[in-house]
Every structure is written in structure tokens, then in C-alpha cells.
Amino acid sequence: MSLGDVAGLIAAIAFVLLVGLLAVPLLKLGRVLDEARDAVRELTEHTVPILDEATTTVAETNVQLAKVDTVTTSAAQVAENVSALTGLYASVLGGPLITVASTLHGVRKASARAFSRVRGLDPDDAAPASPAPDLRGRRGSTR
Template sequence: MSIGDIAGLIAAIAFVLLVGALAVPLLKLGRVMDEARRSLADVTEHTIPVIDEAATTISSTNGQIAKVDTVTTAAAEVSTNVSALTSLVAATVGAPLIKMAAFSMAVRGLFRRGEKKS
């Protein structure tokens, strides 16, 4: 064997050792990727029903909000009607009461003047 053959043999052995040393991390990386794929599949399997349930809940909530909006609108209309009714009652009853109070004050004043003269 010549020196060139020995150098070639050493280079070949070094290359085999290098390939062996690189194969171990690559195999471990392959296992990690397989485990990550399995974990992702499990997460997806458990997440899809949760998303479907959330969509159903949101749809139901939107229906309830529409009902609440209807009730709120009706309450606002009732409030407006009560305000208008209060104004009407105040105008209808209030003005005569004020006139009656003014009249009674005038009558009292007349009676008091009459008492002072006698």
C-alpha cells in the first residue's frame, strides 16, 4: 500500500464516521418531526369541534342580541310615549290648576282686604 492508498483509506473512514455522526441528529430530527406531526393532528382533531361549537354559540348569541335589540327599541318607544303622555297631562291639567291657584290667591286677597276694612 502506498501513502496515497493509506490517505484515501483514512479519508474514506473519516467520511464514514462523518456520515455516521450526521445520521444520528438527522434520525432524532426525523423523530421530532413525526411527533410534531402527531401532536398537530391531535390538536386539529380536538380544535375542530371547539370551533364548530363556538360558531354555534356565536350564532345563537347573535339571535339573542337581535331579540334584545327589539326589546330595547320597544322600551325606547314606551319611554317616548310616556314622555309625550306626561307632557299632555301637564298641559291639560297643569294649566287649569295654575289658573285655579291664581284665582284662589285672588279670592284670598279679596277676603283679606275685606277683613281689614271691617
């Protein structure tokens, strides 16, 4: 065996060792990729039903929102109708009610003046009504 044959044999052994050393990480990487593939498959199996359920929930929520929209539209129409009815009552009853109240006030004043003349009192000289007694400063109060 010549020196070149020994060098070739050493180079071949070194190459086999290098391939062996590089094969271990490649095998481990292959196992990691297998685990990643299994994890993705499991994640997909669990995620698809959740997405289907979320889609169903969103569809049902849209149906309920349509119903709520109908209710709020109806409530807005009722509020508008009540407002219009209140305005109508105010215009129909408000003016005549004020007129009746002012007329009754005038009749009361006129009758009070007439009765005071019958009694012989001048209505302009009549004494004002006495104020209500002040009970705040009484002794023995239970406040």
C-alpha cells in the same frame, strides 16, 4: 498496498464515520419532526371542536342581541310616549290648574277681606300670625 490505497482507505473510513456522525442528528431530527406532526394533529383534534362551539356561541349571541335590540327599541318608544303624554298632561291640565289656583287664591283673599270688614277690622291692619314656637333649646331634650 500502496500509499495511495492506504490514503484512500483512510479517507473512506473517515467518510463513513462522518456519515455515521451526521446520521445520528438526522435521525433525532426525524423523531422531533414526527413528534411535532403528532402534536399538531392532536392540537387540531382539540381545536376544531372548540372553534365549532365558539361559532355556535357567537350565532346564539347574535340571536339574543337581536332580541335585546327589539326590547331596547320598544323601551325607547315607551319612553318617548311617556314623555309626550307628560307634555300633553302639562299643557292640558297645567294652564287651567294654574288658573283655578289663582282664582281660588283671589277668592280667599277677597273673602278674608270681606270677613275682616264685617268684624270691624281693617285687613291691612291685621296682625300677622304668630310664628311657631322654637323648641330647639328646650331643656331635657332627648336629641
